[in-house]
Amino acid sequence: MKKLEFIPPIKGSIINLNQINDPGFSSGAMGPGIGITPAEGKVYAPFDGKIDVLFETKHALGITSTDNNAAILIHIGLDTVNMKGKGFTAHVQQGDNIKKGDLLLEFDIPLLKNAGYDLTTPVIITNATEFSYIAVKNNSSTIIIKDFSQSAENESSVITAAENNNLPSEDRVAKEILANIGGINNIRSVEHCATRLRLILKNKEKINEKAIENIEGVKGQFFAAAQYQIILGTGFVNKVYNVIVNNDSELAQSNNKDAAYADMTLLQKTSRILGDIFVPIIPVLVATGLFMGLRGTLISLGFHFSDNFLLMSQILTDTAFAFLPALVTWSAMKKFGGTPVIGIVLGLMLVAPQLPNAYAVANGSIQPLLINIGGFSIPTTGYQGSVLPALILGIFASKLQLSLKKIVPDVLDLILTPFLTLFISMILGILIIGPIMHHLEIFIFNAVRMFLELPYGIGGFVVGGLHQVIVVSGVHQIFNALEIELLSSTGKDMFNAIITGAIIAQGGAALAVAVRTKDKKKRSLYISSVIPAFLGITEPAIFGINLRFIKPFIFGLIGGAFSGMAASWMKLAGTGMGITVIPGTLLYMHQLPQYLIVNAIGLVVGFGLTFLFFKPKE
Incomplete structure (x- = not known):
């Protein structure tokens, strides 16, 4: 020494x-x-x-x-x-x-x-x-x-x-995590989401999973989407992340996406790509849904508003969906390395006022514009509220732009590359990609909608029962596109109504485990994992409690199935997306009793079955 x-x-x-x-x-x-x-x-x-x-x-x-x-x-x-x-x-x-x-x-x-x-x-x-x-x-x-x-x-x-x-709790937890994953030098990249520390490791064999699960403050750990994910809870995960990357600028700037993609399945890659594109759009649609819910509530309570006030409220609620293609193409261009502002312009072209409005065509008040090319008449409309045409066009345009940059001389790149990208993408988008993807979009949407609207709530039973299984698999981001399509086409999101009961059911099952646990320290830890579930975030409850004991997870799925069935049977649908359970109440002020019933079913079934049939081993 x-x-x-x-x-x-x-x-x-x-x-x-x-x-x-x-x-x-x-x-x-x-x-x-x-x-x-x-x-x-x-x-x-x-x-x-x-x-x-x-x-x-x-x-x-x-x-x-x-x-x-x-x-x-x-x-x-x-x-x-x-x-x-x-x-x-x-x-x-x-x-x-x-x-x-x-x-x-x-x-x-x-x-x-x-x-x-x-x-x-x-x-x-x-x-x-x-x-x-x-x-x-x-x-x-x-x-x-x-x-x-x-x-x-x-x-x-x-x-x-x-x-x-x-040590302060975040320092202690960070130190113990590093000690049980092979040290900081074993980390290729690290990020965090609302509740989870997401690690890409060089050597997975160095992980001591049992030791990590036993760290006080850790609520669970698992592999998903090619990442080692440690559940720490909202707020606390930020602190632990900051301790880990402190004084390591390279680690602080690391990016999990590229490192994780190499180890993902095709379905996981697809879900991750769709998540990367649609997640940035969700906050706008959440806000829009809240505006719609608030306006509907006030009107139902007997408030009377002037025409000017209603006009201003329509600007708040309708703008995002009227120009939805611009948001999608912007995000897709950004995701695939293109110039985002080109994506915005392309999306605006899809809803240009020179094209017949898609909603007006749908209700029969006007006819599509027929464009004759080579003896073929192509019916053309705007793509207001469409998702798939904008998504594919954004991906195509970003790939086109990157390809053009390789062959266009640098001296002409600033002028020629954006011009060719916009021109080629506009022609293909309006005449080929748009019509094909729009018809495919209608087919997929109608099929999904028919399934969700099956009689006796069968569709809701299946979706509500399986939704949290899909969350565990890490591919749940794929549903973002579906929810956006539902909102843009119908103005309501029935999918959100089905999954809110599935979320609270997992929280109810975890709560039952906490209630039946005699160890005060464990009970306190379990309750801290339950609280986020009532705010719409189930990962701490699932990975910290329910999946550890299996039975509570299954009972939570059963609660989700029955609450989803009730939501479908009562035709419950939110005015927005992205929030559920307690915060989601704001999206259902027009159907508040039904919303409360659906959540109550999920909570009571998940909690009741777990309380009656699960005996935790202390």
Whole structure:
């Protein structure tokens, strides 16, 4: 074991670490060290080394010694991060090499004290387990922080336990996850969604799945869509992700999509592509649906509005669907590497006012425009509310543009490539891609709609029963296109109405497990996984509870099936998409009793079956 000696980085009084008024430091959770009450606002290098970390707020920095690789954290004051850099001046940058005694930082003591901050400064050795002897040399005196020369092995285990038990929860969880996936060097890329940490690993054999499942704060783990996904819950996953990518710019900028595609099945790739295209559009359609629901509610309550107010409300509710092809082509172009603004223009061409309006053609008030080409008359209309023609045209145009860039000289690229992309895509889009895809779209839509509207709610029973199975498989994004098509064609989303009961049923089943669990710690963890399900996010409940025990998941599927049947039988349909269960109530103000009944069925069946027939093993 090595020895470490360094000079105090700040002039002032040295105190014991346990006298610092911050349990994160005083407990030794971050490692042993000292506290300094500053006599002047200057920070000096305690040894020769390198600036590993310099926080943007300049309130703290990490230094590594060039002699023995000692790592020291100097944290100026307590909670001074909230000053956001005010009162701090850095004389070094992250990555700089430094010499012992160099001036590193200055801080304004009067300013910080007047702002109410305690300037006691912790100086922490963050890799103390590598050293058997640590001391601070202050002039002629030596302050020993650690001297376990004869029992270094015991000290190492004590400090490691303290770090794991007393670190902030996100630091502890991140550290334990890294320890059980082969370390940070085993990560190819990392991202996170609302609830899950998504990892692409170099070597999957290094994963210790049991250990990860037993980490306090982890609600489940699984492989899906070629990614190792760890359920952490909303909000907390962001914090753990930030800890993992901290100080690693390459990892922070990593992209799971390209790495994951190589290992996906064709269905998974299709679902992921459709998700990447349609997910960016969903927030607009959610907002539109909420506007429609609010307007309908107010009218049903007897409110009377002026013509101008109704006109303005129609602008809010109708614009997104009137120009839906522009949104789809924009997103498709962006996804496949084309110029997004070209996608917007192409989508607008599909709904150009010179073409007969698709809705007017559908109700028979006007006739399609007949364009004669080579003796063939091609009936042409606008594509208001269409999804598939815009999707295929956007993909085609992006591929065309990228191909043109390879053959068009650079000097002409700015003018010629956009011109040819727009011209060729417009002709093919209006005369070939549009008509073919529109008829295919109508066929698919009618088939799906007929299935969902099967008598006695059979379609809803099947969809409600299987929806969460499809969520587990990771290909549920494929339904985004269906929901958008339903909204654009009918103004309502019956699919959303069917799946809301399936979601709350999984939450009900998980809640029953929590209620029947006697262990208070487990019950608390389970309840934290249940809450997101009532907000429309089932992954924590499914992967953290229901799939672990299997039976609750099956009972949740049964609840989803019966609630889906009820939704179909009552012809329940939302005014928008993207939100379900409690938030989704806003989409069903026109059918509120039916919506409450559907959710109640899913909750009661999922909870009841699990409570009666599942016995958790403590």
